[in-house]
Amino acid sequence: MTYSTIAIWTIIIGIGIGTYLIRFSFIGTIGRALLPVWAMRLLRYTPVAVIPGLIAPMVLWPTTTGGEPDPARIAAALAAAVLGIVTRNVIAAVLGGAATLYLMLYFIG
Amino acid sequence: MTAATTKSDFWRGLRDGSPFILAVMPFGLLFGALATEAGLDFFQVMSMSVLVIAGAAQFTALAQMQDAAPVALVIAAALMVNMRMAMYSASLAPHLGAAPLWQRTIAAYILVDNTYAVAISEYERNPENSSRNKVAYYFGSAVPSWVFWYFSTFLGAYLGQSIPQEWALDFAVPIAFIAIFAPLLRTIAHVAAALTSIVMALVLAFLPYSLGLFIAAGLAMVAGAEVERRTAGRAP
Numbered sequence: 001m002t003y004s005t006i007a008i009w010t011i012i013i014g015i016g017i018g019t020y021l022i023r024f025s026f027i028g029t030i031g032r033a034l035l036p037v038w039a040m041r042l043l044r045y046t047p048v049a050v051i052p053g054l055i056a057p058m059v060l061w062p063t064t065t066g067g068e069p070d071p072a073r074i075a076a077a078l079a080a081a082v083l084g085i086v087t088r089n090v091i092a093a094v095l096g097g098a099a100t101l102y103l104m105l106y107f108i109g
Numbered sequence: 110m111t112a113a114t115t116k117s118d119f120w121r122g123l124r125d126g127s128p129f130i131l132a133v134m135p136f137g138l139l140f141g142a143l144a145t146e147a148g149l150d151f152f153q154v155m156s157m158s159v160l161v162i163a164g165a166a167q168f169t170a171l172a173q174m175q176d177a178a179p180v181a182l183v184i185a186a187a188l189m190v191n192m193r194m195a196m197y198s199a200s201l202a203p204h205l206g207a208a209p210l211w212q213r214t215i216a217a218y219i220l221v222d223n224t225y226a227v228a229i230s231e232y233e234r235n236p237e238n239s240s241r242n243k244v245a246y247y248f249g250s251a252v253p254s255w256v257f258w259y260f261s262t263f264l265g266a267y268l269g270q271s272i273p274q275e276w277a278l279d280f281a282v283p284i285a286f287i288a289i290f291a292p293l294l295r296t297i298a299h300v301a302a303a304l305t306s307i308v309m310a311l312v313l314a315f316l317p318y319s320l321g322l323f324i325a326a327g328l329a330m331v332a333g334a335e336v337e338r339r340t341a342g343r344a345p
Contacts, residue, residue, distance in 0.1 A: 001148040007180050008153055014184040015170055016160025019191045024217035026198040027205055035199040038334070043196035045302045045333030046326070047165060050190045051290045052303045053310030053325040054172060055283045060311065063175070064279045073280055080284050084291025090132055093288035101280055 072104030115245040118238075122249025125231065129223040129254045134261045136164040139285055141265020142272055144171055151266050158262035162221060162255065165289055166190045172282055178319050186319060189326060197225040204232045205247060207240035216244070219251040221258075297340060302333030 003011070026035065035043075059077040061067040080097030084090070137158070144154045144167075161167055166187040173183040197220055205216055227250040232243060294300050306329035313321025 001174055002177055003174065003180070008149065010180050011170060011174070011183050012153060012157050012160060014180075015157075015166060015187045018184065018188040019161050019163055019166060019194070020218060022188070022191050022194045023198055023220040024214070025195050026202040027213050027217045027220070028210075035196065040196050040199065041334040041337055042330050043193050044337075045299070045330045046193040047190060048290055048293055048299050048302045049306050049329030049333060050169070050186070050322070050326040051165065051286050051306075053306035053322050053329065054169060054186070055286045056307040056310050057314050058172065058283045061314075062279065073283075076280065077283055077287055080287040081291050084288050085294055088292040090288045090292060091135065093291055094135060094284055097284040097287065098281075101284070 072101055072108060075104050076101035115241055118242045118245035119249040122227070122231070122246035123252055124249075125227050126223065126250035126253045129227075130257045132223070133164075133254050133257045136168075136285060136289075137258050137261025138265035138268070139281055140164060140167050140171070141262040141267070142269030143168075143265075143281060145266045145269035146272065147171060147175060154266045155259075155262060158258060161187075162219070162258055163191055163194075164258075165286070168282055168286060173319060176319060182319055186322065189323070194220060194225075197222075197229075200229060201225065201247075204228075204240070204243045208244045212244055216247060216251075219248075219255045221251070221254055223254045224251040296337070298333045298337035301336040302329040305329040305332040 055077075059073060060069055062070055062073050065073075076097045079100035080093045083096040084093035087093070140158065141154055144157065145151070149157070157167055157170075169190045170183050170187040173186050178186070198217070201216075201220070205213060208216070224247065228243075228247045231246055231250070232238075238246075290303065294303060306325050309325035309328050310322055313324055315321070316324075
């Protein structure tokens with residue numbers, strides 16, 4: 001990691017304050033404004049809109065392999081996704097993904 | 110309204126929020142360990158968990174930092190992940206809004222996915238309860254996730270220094286993320302948002318500083334909302 005101490009603290013405090021203001025927004029200012037339906041609808045999708053796009057390049061082009069696609073990591077990601085969707089269980093998805101990754105790395109390298 | 114009943118609301122919330130300890134612990138451990146390994150010192154790792162208390166946003170920041178994104182874009186990406194909390198805040202406001210400001214100040218601080226999910230389903234079951242009962246329940250439901258987020262981050266940061274390289278922990282972030290978002294794919298609209306996000310992020314990966322991610326996420330939100338609007342019929 002190549003950040004200066006000041007940069008790291010700016011990140012930590014910036015996210016802290018920003019997140020607090022988001023949380024406080026409506027609970028704190030009750031009675032002034034309510035969010036329109038379309039905005040609630042958009043916000044509902046922020047996690048599934050951001051997270052898959054964030055990890056897709058990490059899965060396909062991992063930095064540890066110098067950006068070369070790696071069968072073990074792709075298989076592990078797929079295993080975690082399938083287990084997560086089928087079982088709806090976060091722990092099962094993590095364990096399944098980790099097991100797949102280690103088995104693939106062990107057998108294929 | 111007697112003190113005894115508010116107290117029982119608090120304990121009921123605590124009981125309903127306790128199962129989330131199991132969900133919080135692995136991510137706190139992982140965050141503590143990965144952030145330490147990435148080069149943040151102990152005080153920085155703990156400060157992040159105390160100031161932010163939001164696993165997905167903290168992992169997002171970490172991923173962006175490992176990608177050497179500019180400071181402003183690290184913050185922007187993490188806050189974008191947390192924008193959903195504005196929706197939580199808006200939908201809890203009618204239930205908690207009558208509480209004194211100091212209580213709402215604390216309530217906002219501990220508003221996380223788990224608390225929201227537990228509290229809002231309680232308010233839908235018992236809408237006639239007074240604001241005081243609702244606030245007591247809310248704090249009870251939040252305490253387990255809150256306390257164990259600190260504790261597990263602490264443990265992870267402590268243990269993280271001794272995790273060997275061969276464990277391929279670099280890939281723990283994607284796996285953890287997939288585990289968080291896969292169970293969220295409840296409806297066709299969620300699936301549409303996720304697919305849009307993946308495809309557009311890969312197509313736009315050539316853009317510098319993760320700018321592609323922001324465009325992809327914006328389009329994915331619109332895709333999810335639009336599919337929801339159409340599948341829900343003519344509702345406004």
